[in-house]
Amino acid sequence: MPTYVKNKPLEHIELELLLEGVFRQYGFDFRKYALASLRRRISTAIQAEGLATISELQNKVLHDPDCMERLVLTLSINVTKLFRDPSFYIAFRQKAVPVMRTYPFIRIWHAGCATGEEVYSMAILLEEEGLYERARIYATDMNEAVVKKAQAGIFPMKSMKEYTANYQEAGGTRPFSEYYTAQYDSAILRPELRRNVVFSAHNLATDGSFNEFNVILCRNVMIYFNQVLQERAQTLFRESLVNFGILALGRKESLRASTHEEFFEPLDTGERLYRRVK
Amino acid sequence: MSQTGIVVIGASLGGLRAVETLLGGLPAGFPLPVAIIQHREAGSDDRLSDLLQGHAALPVGEAEDKEAIAPGRVYLAPADYHLLVENGHFALSTEPPVWFARPAIDVLFESAAEARGAQVIGVVLSGSNEDGARGLAAVRRCGGIAVVQDPATAESSAMPNAAIAAAKPDEILPLEGIAPFLVRVCEGVRPVREGT
Numbered sequence: 001m002p003t004y005v006k007n008k009p010l011e012h013i014e015l016e017l018l019l020e021g022v023f024r025q026y027g028f029d030f031r032k033y034a035l036a037s038l039r040r041r042i043s044t045a046i047q048a049e050g051l052a053t054i055s056e057l058q059n060k061v062l063h064d065p066d067c068m069e070r071l072v073l074t075l076s077i078n079v080t081k082l083f084r085d086p087s088f089y090i091a092f093r094q095k096a097v098p099v100m101r102t103y104p105f106i107r108i109w110h111a112g113c114a115t116g117e118e119v120y121s122m123a124i125l126l127e128e129e130g131l132y133e134r135a136r137i138y139a140t141d142m143n144e145a146v147v148k149k150a151q152a153g154i155f156p157m158k159s160m161k162e163y164t165a166n167y168q169e170a171g172g173t174r175p176f177s178e179y180y181t182a183q184y185d186s187a188i189l190r191p192e193l194r195r196n197v198v199f200s201a202h203n204l205a206t207d208g209s210f211n212e213f214n215v216i217l218c219r220n221v222m223i224y225f226n227q228v229l230q231e232r233a234q235t236l237f238r239e240s241l242v243n244f245g246i247l248a249l250g251r252k253e254s255l256r257a258s259t260h261e262e263f264f265e266p267l268d269t270g271e272r273l274y275r276r277v278k
Numbered sequence: 279m280s281q282t283g284i285v286v287i288g289a290s291l292g293g294l295r296a297v298e299t300l301l302g303g304l305p306a307g308f309p310l311p312v313a314i315i316q317h318r319e320a321g322s323d324d325r326l327s328d329l330l331q332g333h334a335a336l337p338v339g340e341a342e343d344k345e346a347i348a349p350g351r352v353y354l355a356p357a358d359y360h361l362l363v364e365n366g367h368f369a370l371s372t373e374p375p376v377w378f379a380r381p382a383i384d385v386l387f388e389s390a391a392e393a394r395g396a397q398v399i400g401v402v403l404s405g406s407n408e409d410g411a412r413g414l415a416a417v418r419r420c421g422g423i424a425v426v427q428d429p430a431t432a433e434s435s436a437m438p439n440a441a442i443a444a445a446k447p448d449e450i451l452p453l454e455g456i457a458p459f460l461v462r463v464c465e466g467v468r469p470v471r472e473g474t
Contacts, residue, residue: 036362036389037371079372223343223359223370230344252342252356252370 014054015042021062022071028142029205030075032229038075045074072143077224078114082155083121083166085251088219090171091271096246097129099267099275100214106135109213109240111204111233112221113139116150121170122217123193124179128172132196138211140202151199153189155180160187204233209240216241220250234260238276247274283310283397284347284363285460286390288383288413290317290405292433296453297403301334301352303457308336309464310399312352313361313368313390315383317405320358327354343370355381362389377409387413396421399463401456402447403427405437411444418445423469425449425456 015038019031030038046057049067060067083089100106113119119139126132141147155163164176180187202210204221216237222230237247238260247264249272255261267273289297297316304312318326324340331338334352341353341361345368355361359370360381369389376382383402387410390398400417402410404427418424424447429435431452442450448469451459463469 034362034364034369036364036369036393037360037373039392040371040373040385040388077371077373079374220370220372223372227344250343252340252359254342256342257344257346 011054014058015039018042018054018058018061021058022068025062026065026068027206028068028072029203032205032226032232033075033224034226037224041075041077045071048074069145073145076114076141076143076146077220078143078146080114080117080220081159081166082117082163083170083172084118085219085271086166086169086171088170088248088251088271089121089125091268091273092248093125093129093171095268095271095273096215096248097125097131099244099246100131100135103214104134106131106215107211107213108135108137108215108217109211110137110139111202111216111218111237113141113147113150113199115146116153116199117155118217118219119150119197120153120179120189120193121167123197124167124172125170127193128174135196137197138213139197139199142201142203142205144201147199147201151194153191153194154186155189157182157185157187204236205229209236211240212242213240213245214242215246215248217248219248220253222253223250231259234258238263241276243276243278245276247276248272249274282394283399283464284390284394285310285312285399285401286363286386286413286417287312287314287401287403288387288405288410288437289315289403290379290383290407290409290434290437292406293317293404293437295404295433296427297330298333299453300401300403300457301330301336301338303454304334304336304460306335307350308461309349310460311347311349312336313341313347313355313363313386314352315355315361315379315381315386315410317379317381317383317409318357320380323357326357330354341368341370344368355386357381360385362386363393364389365393377407379407379409383410384413388416391416391420391422394422398422399425399460401425401427401460402438402441402445403453404432404434406434407437408440410437411440414441414445414447418447423448423463425451425459427456428452 264274338352426447429438
């Protein structure tokens with residue numbers, strides 16, 4: 001359990017110094033992350049490292065790259081599931097797939113892919129809709145270690161029961177076991193599912209656009225950004241989408257009150273699917 | 279309570295009736311924002327906010343990420359997300375569950391205490407685990423007002439008991455007394471605290 005720190009003004013100074021130091025030494029920019037949840041995760045890291053203050057964490061992190069690697073893992077939330085939010089995939093099949101059928105070639109950017117669960121879910125969906133052959137998914141995350149994990153496509157066997165239920169609820173009709181082979185405690189996803197997936201490191205806080213896309217998925221990633229960084233990422237998405245390209249956000253994220261709202265129209269209001277219209 | 283005041287409420291399974299009663303007691307002109315954690319299943323939809331709206335004079339809705347915190351509105355934490363208070367708006371998070379719960383009461387309460395200090399009123403209602411105890415202690419430590427439902431009036435007393443032990447609340451009130459207490463605090467009546 002993270003210790004709740006009360007000494008507020010000093011803690012703010014320490015936090016700013018830590019984030020500044022991490023950015024300058026390692027290039028990871030957490031300075032514009034949403035504060036409340038960032039503070040919680042830093043408390044968790046302090047506890048896990050057996051330290052007492054943010055300053056001690058700063059000292060350790062700056063001198064010890066292994067500690068930095070652990071910190072990046074703690075600060076980035078990589079909790080996700082295959083076919084998480086099944087209703088999203090149903091809406092995607094109904095509203096986005098018909099649009100995608102009109103494209104001869106479909107470029108998809110999965111921004112903030114974490115350990116890849118949602119990337120493989122999309123690959124399975126495209127395969128079932130007969131679109132996989134003409135699709136290419138660019139799956140990116142800021143953390144290279146996490147991207148490698150995503151690329152491996154190996155998930156705990158004990159999660160497969162839940163994932164199978166998600167898959168069925170998401171409109172899947174095949175036996176889900178077709179998509180993986182069981183080996184000891186692991187489920188290894190069929191390698192063909194990543195035939196058209198390109199995994200790479202990309203940081204929404206510091207990197208720019210790298211291609212033009214028909215679909216961009218960025219679900220439950222920008223909730224960790226403050227409004228300034230959110231604005232940056234949304235600009236990046238708008239500039240990277242073709243006209244009438246589709247943007248998919250998390251269930252409780254929206255473009256409401258964003259300066260980009262006027263460039264998009266909702267494709268599915270409940271599941272936060274948008275279409276770029278200008 | 280000033281303009282930055284906020285009421286944060288936590289209830290676990292079995293606490294839904296308590297939330298309904300509490301909201302039912304808040305008048306249409308209630309001046310503070312109210313944020314609620316009701317432990318629930320991951321797959322739940324908007325039906326809970328519809329249900330609560332049926333009991334409330336104030337408008338009820340699920341909080342969205344970066345939604346501005348407005349007075350006189352009731353914000354419900356969406357299923358499967360933690361709800362946090364930031365400077366002027368809410369934030370969501372999918373960090374791991376706390377006390378097996380996401381949304382977790384501790385997460386909301388600690389973030390509210392951090393962001394708004396003495397302007398927070400924390401209320402722990404019926405429930406069968408320990409979520410909310412740490413959070414309520416943080417609310418009190420940062421100068422806010424800590425309220426716990428009298429365990430004798432709770433369908434499940436474990437959560438109120440844990441909160442009482444951890445936070446030494448300003449008030450332990452029967453369920454029906456909580457809404458009138460919140461209204462009185464908004465009228466400027468603050469509980470007297472001994473020894474702090």
